[in-house]
Amino acid sequence: MRWWARRREQLLFALTTLLLLAGIAFATSGVRGAADGSWAAAALLGLAYSTVTLIAVARRREASVDVIAWLALAGALWVGEFLAGAVIAVMLAGGVLLEARAEARARRELSALVARAPRTARRQTPAGPVEVPVAEVRVGDRLVVGTGEIVPVDGRLLEPAVLDESALSGEPLPVERRAGEDVRSGVVNAGQATRFTATATADTSTYAGVVRLVERAQAQSAPFVRMADRFAVAFVPVTLVLAGLAWSLTGDPVRAVAVLVVATPCPLLLAAPIAIISGISRAARGGVVVKGGGALERLAAGRVLLFDKTGTLTAGRPVLTDVVTEVGGPVSADEVLRLAASVDQSSAHVLAGAIVTAARDRGLALTAPDQVVERPGYGIEGVADGRRVQLGKAASVVPGPAPGWIRRARRRAALDGSLTVFVAVDGVPAGVLILEDRVRPQAPRTVRGLRAAGIGRVVLVTGDHADAAEAVGRIIGVDAVHADCDPADKLTLVRAEQERAPTIMVGDGINDAPALAAAGVGVALAARGATASAEAADVVLTVDHLGALADAILIARRCRRVAWWAVVPGMVLSVAAMLVAAAGGLPPVAGAVLQEGIDVVAIAVALTALIPGRAHTVTLDAADAAVARRLYAEHQEVRPLVEQVRTVADALDEPPYDLGPTRKLLGDLEVRLLAHERAEEAELLPIVARALGGAEATSGLSRTHAEIEHQIGRLRRAADDLAQEAEAEDVTDVRRLLYGLYAILRLHNAQEEEAAFSLLS
Structure with a gap:
């Protein structure tokens, strides 16, 4: 494309403005003929541009209100209002330039995403x-x-x-x-x-999917914009009738020209689409790609929110929570994990990634395995440091009757809804790796934020069994839970909710695609890649954070309000100016200047949709974020101690009652855990208070810090009162204190991750 074609808006505005100014200079010098010639040239230039535009629109078989501008220019030349014609030409060129610049500004984030594709x-x-x-x-x-x-x-x-x-x-x-x-x-x-x-x-990677979504978003118009276009076209015959009446009743064609000059409905034509695309661009900046203005308007209208569970309300990626081994067994928990992770380095299984990550987080030195054999659906085995290691299901790793410690681990995992990977070393059962798909820490706060944004009903729809679904539903605070749902069931539920109120469905898997397509707005979490759900959805979150959805809803509702604020006052002013012009109170030149002012104000109001408004997501400053990340790393390091509390308590259920592991655990709790909790009290809680609005937001966390220290002190006194090998009745208080401490620690960690560490997500 030639340079002048790329800059035609700037060239048109520059030439018409120069001709207008030249005519004023000639008129001031008394050279009237030259002045009229300059103004007429400007009007002819605007008429030529308008003619080309109308021909292009006609070829697309579309209606256009540009015919009003064409008639105004032709009328001004016909009645000899050359100055008015020049001002109209500058107004036309200025409007075209404003529209191009405003759209470029509104699309900035979308265009930047496309331009930086690898x-x-x-x-x-x-x-x-x-x-x-x-x-x-x-x-x-x-x-x-x-x-x-x-x-x-x-x-x-x-x-x-x-x-x-x-x-x-x-x-x-x-x-x-x-x-x-x-x-x-x-x-x-x-x-x-x-x-x-x-x-x-490259074609199936995240960024390529984002680029495709952005291109689709840029190509679609909102219902509000299409309604504005239809209204603007219907405005043409009304304008022509009013101009005709003004001429016929007074016999003055100048009045008709004046009506045409102020009649162009630019607030509708420019402000509405700019406000909508500004909202889309603003959402993209926060990691939410909205596929067009229609999706943005439906997002603003949503009142019922349906969530899938796995990968949406939960992380979708299992994490290791504990390594259970036989008390006093031949292989320690860390060694079991190290050997298992060494072999799992060769596997692409999702659980293998979680095991390897957990081992690296604990600073364990992994070695390259040999003789690795993986049997999909059963497990993997190989040799690490000269020891044969097997991982997988119990049937293949622990043949025959399972020892008591393995039965306890299986029962515990079943109660918690956790996953288990059994590990054997040199043919002997050595450990059980327990993994769980945790609820996203920010999920409960996000649901509260969604309700504050205007969502009246929240529903959990999942294919998981009822116990797990109900537990997640209680944690995040939904209104209804539907479990054991296949894709057809999800589709039926979405349609049923859609009959009550506009719906928003959120999911991340292939099985969610039908429900996403059927909902008023389908929202896909595609932070880990563009899947079938992203293709079926109207809105795609490219961030692995649910809070972005609440922000997107707030943005959608705000930009819809801005569109109305830009359009309604602008159209009222335009209609009022038409009536004044028809009555003879507004000459063509003044009308052109007034209409230009109305256009500028309408576009300026529309662009306010780009200004950040109320947001759900809280952002920490760099210094606070650095402190919070350091404390979160420590939080992750002491997590295994929490699960060890339960493991030690479980081991006290049958003789011999060895209190050695309890005393060792107490030492770790007093040295490592309490030091971490005190650091959080001193450093983390003030950060959270500043971010969430006062010390009241952290009072619950501070209270549980005190309770944890109190319970550890009680446990120390109880353990010190007992001999190394105690009788059954002697360990009752110790077990009770251990289980109570475990419950408090689990609850405290969940609260801390929701209220504090979710701010880092």
């Missing part, structure tokens, strides 16, 4: 990194990303990395990712060069 990748080869087109990357390739480079495809990190994920999440601070964690295309390496294994091609 083009190349660096593939690791024996000869060193080789740059290749991103389209040539295949699953399994090892890629290198240097400092400041964009990650080209989705993958799994081979080593720790510091990443700037702001392009997808809107979060300005870099985040640290561990080896074994997933990394998304489109993020920037903010640390030293790192390596990762590609898990998707």
